[in-house]
Amino acid sequence: MRRSVPVPGAGLAGALLGAVVMLAAMLGSGVGAAWAQAAPTPPPTPVTVVTLKAQDLTLTSTLPGRVVASGVAEVRPQVDGIIVERLYEEGAHVKVGDLLYRIDSATYEAQVAAAEAQVAQAQARLTSAEKDADRVRALVDRRATSQQALDDAVAERDAADAGLKVAQAELLAAQIDLDRTTIRAPLSGIIGRSLTTQGSLVTAGQAAPLAIIRTIDPVLVDVTQSAAEIIAWRRGATAERLADAQQTVTLTLADGKPYEETGLLTAAEPYVHEQTGVVTLRLEFPNPTELLLPGMYVQVELPQAVARNVILAPQEGVMRDHRGRPIA
Numbered sequence: 001m002r003r004s005v006p007v008p009g010a011g012l013a014g015a016l017l018g019a020v021v022m023l024a025a026m027l028g029s030g031v032g033a034a035w036a037q038a039a040p041t042p043p044p045t046p047v048t049v050v051t052l053k054a055q056d057l058t059l060t061s062t063l064p065g066r067v068v069a070s071g072v073a074e075v076r077p078q079v080d081g082i083i084v085e086r087l088y089e090e091g092a093h094v095k096v097g098d099l100l101y102r103i104d105s106a107t108y109e110a111q112v113a114a115a116e117a118q119v120a121q122a123q124a125r126l127t128s129a130e131k132d133a134d135r136v137r138a139l140v141d142r143r144a145t146s147q148q149a150l151d152d153a154v155a156e157r158d159a160a161d162a163g164l165k166v167a168q169a170e171l172l173a174a175q176i177d178l179d180r181t182t183i184r185a186p187l188s189g190i191i192g193r194s195l196t197t198q199g200s201l202v203t204a205g206q207a208a209p210l211a212i213i214r215t216i217d218p219v220l221v222d223v224t225q226s227a228a229e230i231i232a233w234r235r236g237a238t239a240e241r242l243a244d245a246q247q248t249v250t251l252t253l254a255d256g257k258p259y260e261e262t263g264l265l266t267a268a269e270p271y272v273h274e275q276t277g278v279v280t281l282r283l284e285f286p287n288p289t290e291l292l293l294p295g296m297y298v299q300v301e302l303p304q305a306v307a308r309n310v311i312l313a314p315q316e317g318v319m320r321d322h323r324g325r326p327i328a
Contacts, residue, residue, distance in 0.1 A: 052311050060301045061233075063281070065223035067296040070284070071215030073187035075100060077202040078180040079108065083210075090193045094213060098185040101210060103202065105181040112178050115171035122164035129157035189215035190290075214294060217287040221251065221263065223300050224278040233304045249283055252299045253291075261286045265302070 081103035088100050136153040139145040185191070191213045196202065202210065251259040263285035272279055283300060285292065292298075318326045 050314055052313055054311050060303050061225065061229065063223040063225055063300050063302055065221045065283070065298050065300050067292045067294055067298060068220040068222055069189070069214035069216055069294045070218050070220050071187050071189060071213075073185075073189075073213045074209035075183060075186070075191075075211045075213065076206065076209050077101075077103065077183060078204050079103060079177050080203045081105075081107070081181060081201070083196055083198055083200045083202060086194055086198060088191055090191070092191060093189070094185040094191050095188045096185055099182060100185055100191070101183040101196075103181040103183070105178060108174065108178040108181055111174040112171065115167065115174040118167040119164065119171050122160065122167040126157070126160035126164050129153070129160040133157045183210065185213060187213045187215060189213045216290055216292065216294065218284050219287045219292045219294070220266075221283040221285060221292075221298060221300060223281050223283065223302070224276070225281060225302075227272045227277050227279060230279060249303065250301045251285060252301070254297050259285070259292070259298075261288075263300075 083101055084104050085102040086100070087102065088094060088098065094100070133150070133153040133156070136145060136150045140147060140150045191211050194211050195208060196210045249263045249265060251261075251263060253259055263283045265281060266284045267282040269280045269282075281302070283302075320326055
């Protein structure tokens with residue numbers, strides 16, 4: 001029967017051997033490397049410091065609007081006749097008094113000639129009546145004829161004078177009609193396409209215009225604002241309402257880009273539309289490049305009031321609670 005005999009120091013040697021094996025395993029797995037080299041320190045978080053101070057803040061409303069020509073004139077004939085010539089290019093700029101159309105003037109020239117003859121005839125009658133009145137007056141002075149004869153002669157002279165004035169008025173009317181055979185621009189602006197052609201018969205007072213002229217520099221913009229919003233602004237106690245003369249406005253085009261020119265509020269209708277409950281405001285904008293055209297849809301930023309001594313903070317520096325209310 002064998003008996004195990006303990007060897008002095010064997011337990012300590014085994015423990016040391018196990019520690020060496022474990023250390024080697026840890027070094028092989030990279031843990032030792034982690035111990036040997038500490039993790040890098042993260043960089044500091046950048047912080048922006050903003051000094052908040054009180055300032056005035058302009059409060060605005062964004063309103064829809066339509067561009068309107070600042071002037072519109074429908075070109076219409078004032079006499080009857082045949083269009084014999086168009087004297088402008090469609091889409092061109094025209095000025096007041098520029099020639100646009102010619103109407104056949106032969107009939108009106110004849111009427112002027114006839115009226116001139118009537119004036120000459122009336123002038124001859126007046127001259128004769130004046131001489132007769134002078135002769136009768138001389139006879140009355142010599143008591144060679146009666147006062148009644150003089151009265152009759154004077155009446156004839158006065159009638160001849162009135163006849164001359166009538167003839168002169170008829171001549172003036174004939175000349176006006178003749179002048180109207182040449183149709184001129186009543187307004188400066190851009191003239192559109194011609195709505196008639198050479199050879200067409202036109203009449204005075206006809207319903208259809210020959211062409212339309214629009215002035216688009218400057219242009220007007222009509223915007224609408226609800227009566228409720230207007231009341232809210234006027235009753236607001238936290239801001240100072242702007243006077244109309246201070247309301248310089250900006251405009252955004254249909255493509256979302258801002259218009260480079262600023263405008264002014266020029267008028268506000270003094271009533272609320274019964275069907276829609278809105279008030280129409282009229283603005284005026286310079287349009288030197290003619291970018292704005294009548295009928296375009298735009299949005300207007302209209303200043304309404306100024307809040308005094310307001311402290312503004314950057315959005316990034318404001319925290320909100322679970323309800324979305326700012327808390328810092």
